[in-house]
Amino acid sequence: MPSKRNFPASTRRHALCLAAIIFLASGAALSQTLPLKRLDAYLERARVQWEVPGLAVAMVKDDSVIFAKGYGVRELGKPGKVDAHTLFAVASNTKAFTAALLGLLVEAGKLNWDDRVVQHLPGFQMYDPYVTRELNLVDLLTHRSGLPVYGGDHLWIGAQLDREEIMRRLRYLEPNAPLRAKFQYQNLMFLVAGQVIPAVTDTSWDDFIQARLLQPLGMRETVTSIRFLAGRDNVAAPHEVVQGKIAAISYDSVDATGPAGSLNSNVIDMAQWMRLQLGKGVYRGRRLLSESTMRMLHTQHMPIPVGVWAEKNFGRHFSGYGLGWFMYDYRGQKVMSHGGGLSGMFSLQTWLPDKNFGVIILTNFAPHDLTDALTYRILDAVLGAPARDWSADFLRWREEQREREARAEAELQAQRVAGTRPSLALEAYAGTYFDEFSGAAQVKLVNGKLVFYYNPRHTGEMEHWHYDTFRLTWHNPIYDMPKTALVTFFLDEAGRVEKLKTVFYDPIYFKRVRE
Structure with a gap:
């Protein structure tokens, strides 16, 4: 989900020049481990192959931004180019911010991780009285509530309901799994987590995230609502396939579920967030989150079964979810990651804790697997693995998926009963x-x-x-x-x-x- 904000012009020019200098100067120093110039060419070539209008990439290594660059255009048919400060919807990358905010409140003694939700939101109610009574804060942040995958998202996609009304209606949403039994991705539980914040601080989630995370991290271009994009020029337009062609579309407002995904940001700002994660709560020498909080956020709390496909193609052995973070293994390394998908926007941030390396990719088209393909190509470079054309692999897998969909459509058509009429006019x-x-x-x-x-x-x-x-x-x-x-x-x-x-x-x- 999305949100955005801007540097002053002079600061922006300085940061852009600095990014270019870092890219050129660091390339030689890091050439033994990270061939930035070859990666740069691959990023653009893959973007064209996938027909993604624009994307931006930033990489962090050893607490420095070593690469930050844009590719393509902000909107098809218009000349504006994507750069490192172009704003995109980062969607569900917002979730880790919300989890960190609850961590700050735990540090302040206002919450405990195992607090039941009803302790702080007495009117909160789920469909099952047992779940209403037992659901705790960690449950909200780990997709283990028992509610269906994306269940209830139609209450905010294209809708006009506010956060309180969506939360009130949760009592009518039937679960399809027991509490804590199954990983089922759920946006509305992060909305509830965000609503705990004003309940214990008298401060909205929107104001709290600004004061406690965005400002201390210098994320001055990041905002919490598309309402704050008005009047800004360096904003990427979302794109989807419309009547068979890729075209710009309007932003969907996700204010109603902001804590689950309303941030809009750019790769320069998101690089600061990655620096905080890799620094285990320390940013520019200042501790913003305690060691115990960071360990809680980065610890697996809900296992996710590893499928045959992931094991075969990525060598995956484990997968799970922390508090706002996916985690898995790749080439013997622990990987922390989260993606974001919204109308016409895809994003993915990934970092290797033991290598002190992170990469963030923002795009203005959905759906696609380009972010995954580019991330694996970059991780291979960091880990010294042979260069693999992951873009070609993911394009092949996309065609295989389309073939499966065509077969499913044919099977559905075969089940249609010909020669029938409706019972009524x-x-x-x-x-x-x-x-x-x-x-x-x-x-x-x-x-x-x-x-x-x-x-x-x-x-x-x-x-x-x-x-x-x-x-x-x-x-x-x-x-x-x-x-x-x-x-x-x-x-x-x-x-x-x-x-x-x-x-x-x-x-x-x-x-x-x-x-």
Whole structure:
């Protein structure tokens, strides 16, 4: 998720010159271990292969920024170039900041890591009373709440709800796993973690992160909302595939779930954040986070099973999640990492604690695997491994994934029952539908076709599939949503529409509201 801010012009010019000098001067000193000039050429070549409009990369080694550079353009069709100060949405890279803020409150004696959420948010409620009572702060930060992967994200993607209302509705979101039994990536739990901050400090998450992390780290260009991007020139536009072509799109506001991913930043600022991580809480000689807090943040709290594919292709032996950080092994090294994905933006930061090295990559296109490909190429260089064309590998794997998707579509088509009709006239399906968690949805009859409307990111036309099931094609889906969904209507004993079932990320039932 995103957020941004800017250096004064004179400071920005100084930093850009310094980055260039570091790149050129350090290249010779580090040529034995890190061939920066060859990497520089590879980064641009891979960007073109993946058709990513723009990206920026920064590397940190031994507490110094040794490389910071932009590639491509901020927006297709416009001349503005990406540089080291271009602002991008860093999305879920925000999560580690939120975890660190709770660590500061633990240090101050206002929280304990094993505090139950209801101790600080008495009105907080989950679907299961046991989970309501037992859920603790570490659970919020480790994706082990039992809620579905991305469950509830439709409450903030394209929606207008505020943080309090989203948190209130959690009582209606059914889990699909027991508490602490399974890793299931969950944005809304980080929202709850962020709401603990004003509960114990009377300061909003937005103000607290500015005062306690962004300002001490000199991240003067980083902001907590796209509202602060207005009037700034050096801002990357998000891009997605629209009607078969890569095109600039509008930012999605994620203010409602800010603690999970609303930061916008650039590689210069994010390099300072990596310096803090590699320095184990020390930045420019000043301790900002205690050793015990850093150990807590960087310790695995939730294991993640290693799949056959990751073991075969990356030699992975373990994988897990700390507090806002993924961790795994690569070539005998512990790797700490987190990515961020939002509408038209992908980012990835990765660091090797034992090598005192980190890399951050920001891009203005989604989805793609370029950030992973470039990261592995850079890690191989740092570790002295043979140069491998990871970009070509990931492009091949992308084609294999597309082939799997085509086969899945063919299988779905084969299951379609031909020669059927809806039970009712189309106008009988039109109306308002409601779910306690999701709120209201509309089905409208427009120019002889049914249209499903929930919010701007969840709207589309429906074509009859078979029986009382229709196939919905989303007009403007976020990058990681399926482009289509089936909508099934259910009739009551009187032959009237009673409810519908569809899928955003998981199945959702909306009940018909009687006029």
